[in-house]
Amino acid sequence: MLTEATASPRVPQEKRYLQLAGLFRHKIVTGQWPVGSSIPTVEQLEALHSASRTTVRMALGRLVGEGLLRTRKRGGTQVMAAPQRPPSFLLPSRWKELVVFHGNTGYRLLASESCCLPAIPAGLASVQGEIAPAYQRLLGLHCCGDQPFCLSQMYVEQTLYERIAPQLAQLSVVEALTRGPRPLATARQRLSIAPADELIETHLGVALGTPLLQALRWACDRKGQIVHWAQLGFLSEYAHMEMDLLN
CATH class of the missing domain: 3.40.1410.10 (Chorismate lyase-like)
Structure with missing residues (x-):
């Protein structure tokens, strides 16, 4: 589990969201967060990863910008698409x-x-x-x-x-x-x-x-x-x- 506590102390606070964004992206790629489903709330993600609300929101915002997530007006965030898998x-x-x-x-x-x-x-x-x-x-x-x-x-x-x-x-x-x-x-x-x-x-x-x-x-x-x-x-x-x- 990725938490704020396990992040390297050298990582500036404003960049820790990249680690969470990578973890959330991986959840979509592997089907843990299926396309069309709703993901845990910001509050739940804060508690699960011992992360600040700002860090979680920045991570989710990055995936919204990539077209993978959509924040709904009545609350909640939905998975809209899966990222293209790179060649391995x-x-x-x-x-x-x-x-x-x-x-x-x-x-x-x-x-x-x-x-x-x-x-x-x-x-x-x-x-x-x-x-x-x-x-x-x-x-x-x-x-x-x-x-x-x-x-x-x-x-x-x-x-x-x-x-x-x-x-x-x-x-x-x-x-x-x-x-x-x-x-x-x-x-x-x-x-x-x-x-x-x-x-x-x-x-x-x-x-x-x-x-x-x-x-x-x-x-x-x-x-x-x-x-x-x-x-x-x-x-x-x-x-x-x-x-x-x-x-």
Whole structure:
């Protein structure tokens, strides 16, 4: 349950309504609030989510503006339509699938900076490899049509980046690494739920602290040096995972 108390303390009061709006939208998408039905009253939503009346009204107002809800003159709010479901991408579990994924989605480079170091979380024991002296940092958005759904911070070992850079006008970074001059020996991925930070808020338009699907990816060359590190935050409605539980 989303409550004011569980919202990140860094989220300004005036932006908390975005979290509630997202929750209410999800209720419509999943049929918990069917089209044509009346939703709980403002007072009931206040109590259910420990939210202020202003926050609840702002959240409902956002969905009214989207044409999903209608406030009736005699009181009450009715569901008018369900939002269009965005395409949900199956998250890659193999490097070859990762190449296909990047080839099938749009990419918008926001910033490129040389001589950087990746911020690898402390205590991430599964990361085994030597950090290179310097990396090229690439900040970008992955898009479905015009809609950005993932913010990525990718790091490529500096000398390797300089050798594959001419290919990046036609190829994604992961495909260029596949064809690159330093064959990959290992590549791993770690999925978790993480709160939206300031970059996510700015570029994906979600409130600070909103839970997102996060992928950490890294690859090493045959000498055991980390040549690629990536941190990606996905809007959850655009990504899903599937696993065969018997194989």
